[in-house]
Amino acid sequence: MFGAETESLSIEKGRRYEFIVNTSKELMALIDREYRYEAVNDEHCRARNQPREEILGRTVSELWSPEIFRNTIKEPLDRCLAGQEVNYQAYYEHAAIGMRYMDVTCYPYYNPAGTVTHVVVVQRDITERERAEQSMRRYARRLETLHEIDRGILAAQSPEEVADAALRHLLYLVPCQRASIVLFDSVDAGAIPRNGAYPAYARKNGAAGHEARYGRVFEVGKIHVLAEFCNEELGYEPTESVSFINVPLVVQGELLGALSMGSDDAATFAGEHADIAREVAYQVALAVQQAQLRQELHRYTTELEVLVGERTQEIEQRRQVAEGMRDILTILNSVRPLDEVLNFILAQAKKLLVTDNVSFIALATDTEQAGLKPVTSVGVEDLLPAEIELAQEIIRAAIAQQRPMAINELTVEILRELKIQVAAISHRYTSILVAPLSVNRSGTEGALVVYFVDAHQFSDEEVETTTSLADQTALAIENARLYQSAEQLAVMEERERLARELHDSVTQSLYSLSLFSEAGQRLIRVGDNARVEEYLGQLGETAQQALKEMRLLLYELRPAVLEQEGLIGALRRRLDAVEKRAGINFTFEVDEPIVLPLSVEEGFYRIAQEALNNSLKHAFATHVCVSIERQDGETIMQIADNGVGFPEEESKMTGGMGLSGMRERVQKLGGSLCIESAPDQGATITVRVGT
Numbered sequence: 001m002f003g004a005e006t007e008s009l010s011i012e013k014g015r016r017y018e019f020i021v022n023t024s025k026e027l028m029a030l031i032d033r034e035y036r037y038e039a040v041n042d043e044h045c046r047a048r049n050q051p052r053e054e055i056l057g058r059t060v061s062e063l064w065s066p067e068i069f070r071n072t073i074k075e076p077l078d079r080c081l082a083g084q085e086v087n088y089q090a091y092y093e094h095a096a097i098g099m100r101y102m103d104v105t106c107y108p109y110y111n112p113a114g115t116v117t118h119v120v121v122v123q124r125d126i127t128e129r130e131r132a133e134q135s136m137r138r139y140a141r142r143l144e145t146l147h148e149i150d151r152g153i154l155a156a157q158s159p160e161e162v163a164d165a166a167l168r169h170l171l172y173l174v175p176c177q178r179a180s181i182v183l184f185d186s187v188d189a190g191a192i193p194r195n196g197a198y199p200a201y202a203r204k205n206g207a208a209g210h211e212a213r214y215g216r217v218f219e220v221g222k223i224h225v226l227a228e229f230c231n232e233e234l235g236y237e238p239t240e241s242v243s244f245i246n247v248p249l250v251v252q253g254e255l256l257g258a259l260s261m262g263s264d265d266a267a268t269f270a271g272e273h274a275d276i277a278r279e280v281a282y283q284v285a286l287a288v289q290q291a292q293l294r295q296e297l298h299r300y301t302t303e304l305e306v307l308v309g310e311r312t313q314e315i316e317q318r319r320q321v322a323e324g325m326r327d328i329l330t331i332l333n334s335v336r337p338l339d340e341v342l343n344f345i346l347a348q349a350k351k352l353l354v355t356d357n358v359s360f361i362a363l364a365t366d367t368e369q370a371g372l373k374p375v376t377s378v379g380v381e382d383l384l385p386a387e388i389e390l391a392q393e394i395i396r397a398a399i400a401q402q403r404p405m406a407i408n409e410l411t412v413e414i415l416r417e418l419k420i421q422v423a424a425i426s427h428r429y430t431s432i433l434v435a436p437l438s439v440n441r442s443g444t445e446g447a448l449v450v451y452f453v454d455a456h457q458f459s460d461e462e463v464e465t466t467t468s469l470a471d472q473t474a475l476a477i478e479n480a481r482l483y484q485s486a487e488q489l490a491v492m493e494e495r496e497r498l499a500r501e502l503h504d505s506v507t508q509s510l511y512s513l514s515l516f517s518e519a520g521q522r523l524i525r526v527g528d529n530a531r532v533e534e535y536l537g538q539l540g541e542t543a544q545q546a547l548k549e550m551r552l553l554l555y556e557l558r559p560a561v562l563e564q565e566g567l568i569g570a571l572r573r574r575l576d577a578v579e580k581r582a583g584i585n586f587t588f589e590v591d592e593p594i595v596l597p598l599s600v601e602e603g604f605y606r607i608a609q610e611a612l613n614n615s616l617k618h619a620f621a622t623h624v625c626v627s628i629e630r631q632d633g634e635t636i637m638q639i640a641d642n643g644v645g646f647p648e649e650e651s652k653m654t655g656g657m658g659l660s661g662m663r664e665r666v667q668k669l670g671g672s673l674c675i676e677s678a679p680d681q682g683a684t685i686t687v688r689v690g691t
Contacts, residue, residue: 027102027123030109033081035060035074038118049095080106080119089126101130141173158295159183162287170280174273176263181249181284183257245269247277249285256285317352321465324348328472336660337667338480342378342473349448349469353462356429356453357382360473361391362446375477377446387429393420394434395447404435404467406458431456433463435470437477448473512542567601568594571608571626579624582616589627596635600689603669604628604637610658611639611685619643619683634671635691640684645677662687 021028022042030039037055045052048063060077061069076086086106093099102123109118163181171179244262248255259281263269269277328345336344342360349358359379380388390410397418398405407414408431415421431452436445448470450462520535562570568590579586596604608626615621621643628637659675662685666673671689 025125027121027125029121031060031077031119031121033117035069035077037063044123047094047097076104076106077119077121080108081116083108083116089130092123097125100125101127159288159291162284162291166280166284166287170276173276174261174268175265176261176268179259179261181257181259183249183288184255242266243268245274245277247281249281249288251285251289254289256288259284317461321352321468324352325468325472328469336663338375338476339378341476341480345448345469345473345476346379349450349466352465352469353450355450357451359383359391359449359451360446361388361395361449363392363395375446375480384428390420391432391434391447391449394418394432395436395445395449398434398436398447399445402436404433404463404470406433406463407431408457409455428453430454431458433458433466435463435466437470437474562598562601562605567596567605568628570605571628574609574612575624575626578616579612584616584621585623587623587625587627589625589629591629594628594630594635596691600635600669600691603665603689604635604687607662607665607685607687608637608639610662614658615639615641615643615683619645621682630691633690634688637687638684640682642682645679645681645683647677647679 024041025043026041027044027047028041029037029044032038036057036059040052040055045055048055055063059069060073064073072090076088079086085108087104089101089103091099092102103126105122105124107120107122108116109120111117167179167181242264243266244260247259249257249259259277261269261277328348346358346360349355357379359377361377361380362375377388383391394405394407397420405418410430410432429451431454433450434447435450436447448466450466517539520532520539523529523532523535564570565573572588575586575588612624612626615624619641621641624639624641626637626639628635630636663673666687666689669689671687674686674688675683676686677683
């Protein structure tokens with residue numbers, strides 16, 4: 001009896017479990033090790049739209065197809081039969097409910113012996129959840145892509161870069177076969193593409209020669225294509241679009257262009273894709289406008305910078321010209337050798353005109369002024385004979401026309417027009433500028449000649465500067481002539497003065513000596529010794545007077561200290577009397593004895609005096625060293641101090657601090673002068689004279 005009750009309870013419990021399983025909304029099945037269905041619940045039958053009898057006993061492969069079984073189902077079943085609980089998600093297409101995304105869990109079923117004999121398969125329909133998650137993922141991807149577009153747009157510097165960045169990211173969100181972003185030169189409704197891919201179709205229909213690639217800019221009518229995409233590049237054969245969308249690029253009511261997209265799928269631009277296209281179009285419109293404004297601002301800024309740069313360069317050039325002219329005037333006001341002045345003017349000309357070569361070429365002219373040295377050409381060492389000959393012919397033509405002559409490009413035809421005939425034209429210099437000068441009083445004619453290797457268009461300012469330099473050259477030549485004449489005149493006047501002094505004093509004394517001598521000789525012959533003694537006394541007195549007068553003349557010609565003590569004594573006396581009393585330490589080194597011509601002694605003394613004055617007055621030196629020695633047939637005098645010094649080029653550019661006077665004295669002695677100095681490094685002046 002108890003056995004029947006137990007069996008009855010077991011049956012009732014089985015029915016309850018069966019009720020629970022069959023009322024569940026999840027699809028359940030029991031599969032054996034042969035992959036055969038042994039049990040399924042009601043929900044499983046409804047989903048497959050099959051009665052239980054048609055399912056039980058059949059294999060999974062028979063019900064789902066061998067391909068699905070092999071690719072999707074078999075591997076999880078095998079793992080479960082091996083004792084693992086397996087969970088996965090996959091799409092299953094059921095006859096009654098269609099394609100659904102299912103969450104599948106496989107549970108191993110153990111017999112009393114602990115062996116896995118079956119697999120319990122539970123499928124839960126999570127299609128809606130998956131769709132929601134997909135929607136969220138799409139939305140997240142959309143936001144990320146829009147952010148990427150924003151970043152790409154912000155990094156872009158031109159409308160083309162903006163459109164290229166937007167289009168490349170947009171294609172990840174909106175599937176299409178062709179797309180383009182265009183700008184309009186003017187608002188023209190007929191210019192907006194009707195098929196969503198204007199550039200591709202324009203090319204197809206005859207707007208030939210334009211490649212459609214990212215970033216490629218070309219013009220079709222009134223439309224400027226900023227960026228374009230077409231699957232034709234990937235082997236896609238274009239056909240008439242089934243669907244398309246044109247979204248205007250509008251900012252503050254201004255139509256800038258359009259975003260056009262075309263697709264072969266009729267549903268491509270429905271709903272979300274259209275919204276994305278509109279959002280991107282708005283972003284692109286703002287960015288394109290900003291890029292255009294940046295480009296305009298950059299253009300204005302560039303133009304302003306160029307204008308300011310040109311103005312600054314012009315001001316700097318004028319400043320350099322003014323300084324160069326000032327330096328030239330400074331050297332003109334000093335008494336410098338003509339060649340040195342002309343070389344200085346040439347150096348300034350090359351610097352101010354930024355030319356390849358410059359020279360002063362003098363034409364040979366006759367002069368009736370006796371004793372005046374002819375003016376020779378300067379800076380022609382690097383010129384070939386043919387180049388000098390050509391320049392001389394052009395100078396003659398410029399002098400005849402009484403104006404500067406600029407030849408931007410030397411050709412035979414131009415020379416023929418100027419009626420200039422030369423044997424050959426130099427190929428080294430293509431452009432030449434000639435500024436003639438004429439110093440009528442000295443009879444000197446010539447020109448300042450400027451050369452350029454490459455063809456050069458001479459500006460009015462360059463011609464004006466060259467003419468000014470030519471005028472300075474003419475003034476230098478005239479000054480040199482006047483100085484030379486004045487120097488000769490001074491020499492002649494000094495000779496005349498000495499002649500008068502000698503005639504008025506010494507000559508008469510000497511004549512008296514000769515008279516007393518003759519008279520004494522006559523008295524000796526006649527034996528009048530008393531009178532002879534008287535004449536001898538007068539003879540001695542006259543000789544003494546003549547000697548005094550000669551010494552007075554010599555004192556006027558030479559400094560008194562040199563007359564008394566010579567060069568070495570005079571320098572020692574100067575150092576003791578001036579430097580020592582001023583608290584300046586000094587050393588005086590000399591190879592004694594040194595015997596020098598009077599002119600050299602005076603020149604050395606005057607140079608040393610000027611150098612020591614500079615050390616005392618300008619250099620603020622605390623120690624000076626004076627040395628004189630003989631070496632290899634030269635007498636070398638050196639004056640060095642530890643003063644503030646000065647830039648070495650200053651000694652070449654200016655005539656200050658007595659340096660020009662030193663140069664003049666050294667030049668008269670036929671020697672050389674070397675000045676070495678630097679700021680805070682003191683100064684050393686070395687004089688070398690052959691003796």
